[in-house]
Each structure stands twice: as structure tokens, then as C-alpha cells.
Amino acid sequence: MEKTFQFSNRHHELMARDEEYVYGWRYEPRVIFESGRGIMLKDVDGNEYFDLTAGMMSMVLGHSHPELTQAIRDQADKLVHQSSWYSNPWLVEFAELIVSTLPGDLKVVNFAVTGSEANEIAMRMALGVTGRYDIVSVIRGLHGGSLAAEAVTSVGGGRKAHLGPLMMPSHRNAIYAPLCYRCPVNLTYPSCNVACLDHSEELMEHITSQNVAVIMAETIPVAGGMVVPPEEWLPRLRDLADRWGAMLVLDEAQLAPAKTGKMWAFEHYDVIPDILTFGKGMTAGMGIAGTVTTPEIAEQARGKAGLPWGGTYSGDPLPAAVALKQLQVVLRDNLMEKATVLGARLHAGLQAIAAKHEVIGDVRGMGLYYMLDIVEAPDTRRPNHAMAERIRYNALLEGLVLIAVKNFIRICPALIITEAEIDEILGRLEVAIERSVAGYPRNLDFSTSSSLAARSPVAAGSD
């Protein structure tokens, strides 16, 4: 049966003002949220929703976590912002705690505000140290929206339309993502022997100037389709970088901390990057990202390519204190373990739903971070963008906030989620899928809704 949203006049009025005065991508309906607690969000009418995206994949302890709220209050009384030519105790402690969780010699952090900046710092480091030019990245990778980060991003859609000359000429999106569900070289794992990497190397040989400074990859490319690589892929990518004299950058903005069941997702694989970037989940929503490398690389890069790099707000006391507190809680409460145990329940539930509904072609992910690959039919595996958007809409009606970009729906709740909440969410999600498959909502044009509005010729992604 058709179900519709019931919003107050005030809510409708705020939506209209948002549309008139704020320039941004919005889903329909453009719900206005007013508060959040734990895994729940509340709109201005008091309607409650499960936040299955933890904000922008940032709030690993959920909304208004009491310890973080206290940290914000305490810090607001002490020091919020300072000159980035000086430091503060919280930043020092945050850097120490981060590097204490890392293997190898990853011991120095260049802080930034956004993940895009962190990745640009990584590129500066690699160019500064190697003196080379080419920046090679993974097809389906996303590294941010500032222009150099956008250049190495390749999730398709309209993101790069009209940017032509602003995309740095030395970028080469040359590494095939190991998306076995839609194998880029039409083979089957494991008999393929990860041939996608051999093809990638051939591409590198032909389309780079062979002065490769860096290979950039998300440990698990998320926005491009939650591409969980086969176990050999990352070690072989490391090997490829070494053979080419290039640095390996792993971008964990989407993955750290703890979401995949390890503090850092690359710990699932036998590999250590030269440079590691973080953002989103490490920020507690406060805007503090960073680039970690070895003291040797940091020193070689000093004074080159504008390094060390720091913008106006990089390493400010307020975000540093809050992000520090969040990481302390993540480690104290062993949320890695929690992501593994509860993630297994979420994964099993999603697979059970997928087994009943052919529109879900695949469920990919790790720990407490999953993505549904929405398809037209199981045999063709053709992406079904409109159905993904329809499911997102119906899920919102059921009180679930999801992100759908193209045919991908992601589910990444805060790591404080409980078993009972997972079960409740799975039940509501199934209702939303049933309603979508049955063709509801009728007579609704989704074409202006966020990712579908950005088609050129397929939807853009903006996360």
C-alpha cells in the first residue's frame, strides 16, 4: 500500500528555504534534521530515523556521545582555534595515539581538515621525495573533491564534467579495481590469478611517462562499489609500486577507525603503505584529517612541494581534543571486535534479504560496513540506479537514513549499534525493498533527487 511522508508546515517551509538559499545536493524529500543521539536522528517534527550512514561515515560513536559532548564543552572553555605555526597538547597526543596503532615506521602525521587535503598532502610527499610526476590511481577510487584529489578520483558520473583543463595532466587512473562481481577483465577469481593487476601494469606502461611517483588506492574502494580486494591484490599492488620506484599511498578516509573489524583496514592484508591518509571516521565529525608517513619520507619531503602543509584550521585544539577522545574510546571499548561480531549479524541479515530479492545482486563489505549492489537482473548484473534510489526513498519512509549513489546503497552504522537495533533495521529495510519492488511510490519523479540528478550519462557520486 502507498505510504507517504507527513511533514509539518514548518518542516515544509524550512525545506523550501533550504532549496532557495543553500546550494547543495539533496535527496528528496529534503528532510531537515534537528538532533541526534546514538544511532538515531530526529527531524524538526520529532520523527525518528536510524542513521545508517553515521553522518558522512564519520560518527563512529554515534551522535551526541556523552564523552564527546563533554570533550567539546571542556575544550570550548579552554582553546578552540590557534595559529597553525604553534601546536597544542591534544594534537600532540592525538598524533601519538594514531601512530601507536600503526605498524612499521609510520610515525609522523601532517594534519589537515579534510580527506581531500590529506590526499593532496600525500601526493605532495610522493612528488617531493621521488622527483617524479605521474600519479597513478585506481579506477573506481575516490579521493576527494579538491581539484588534485578529484583528478585521481574515478568513480564515473558527472563529477569531472567541465573540469577538463583543471584536472592535472599527470594523473593516470590506470589500476583496475578488483571488482570480482563485475570483473574488469572478464575472468573469475581465483583462477584469474588476479590478472586485473597484470592488465593494470600494462596500462601503466603505456599511459604513464614511466616517471611514476605514486600509486594511490583506497584499501577497499568504497564509493566506487565497496570493492573488497582478494587477499593477494594489495600485496601485489605494493610489489608493483616497489618495482616502479613509486610510493604506495593507502587512503582510509572511509574505513578507519575500526569499521572493518581492524583499526586500519590494511591490517587485513599483508601490506604496509609508505603513506596513509585518514579523515571522516577519525574526525568524530569535527574536521581533522591527516597524512601519516615515515620520519625518513617526512624529512626527505621537508621544504619540497610546500611541505609540511598546513591550512588555517589544520590541527586546531577543538577538533584535535574531540577526535583524540573518540579514538581513546574506540580503543578502550575494542570497537574493532564489536564491528567483527555485530558485523557478522548484519552481513548475514543482508544476505538473507538478498537471497529473497533479485534486485540485490551482491552484498559486499567487511565488519560493520556494507554495500548493496542493486541490479536489473541477477544474470545481467546491470546496475539499476533508479531502483537504488527508490529503495533509499522507501527506507526513509521506514525511518532509515541511507546513502544511495548510482546503484550502490551503503550501510555503515555507528559502531555502538546493538543486536536488537540491527534486527529492527533489517526488518524495516526488507519492508522498504518489498515496497520498492512492488513499484511504490507511484507517480513520483526521482530525477531531481541527488545522485540521479547528476547523471551524465550515469549518476555522480559526491562522497
Ligand SMILES: Cc1ncc(COP(=O)(O)O)c(C=O)c1O
Ligand atoms: C576514500 C575517500 N577519500 C577522501 C575523501 C574526501 O574526504 P573529504 O570529503 O573530507 O575531503 C572521501 C570522501 O569524500 C573518501 O571517500
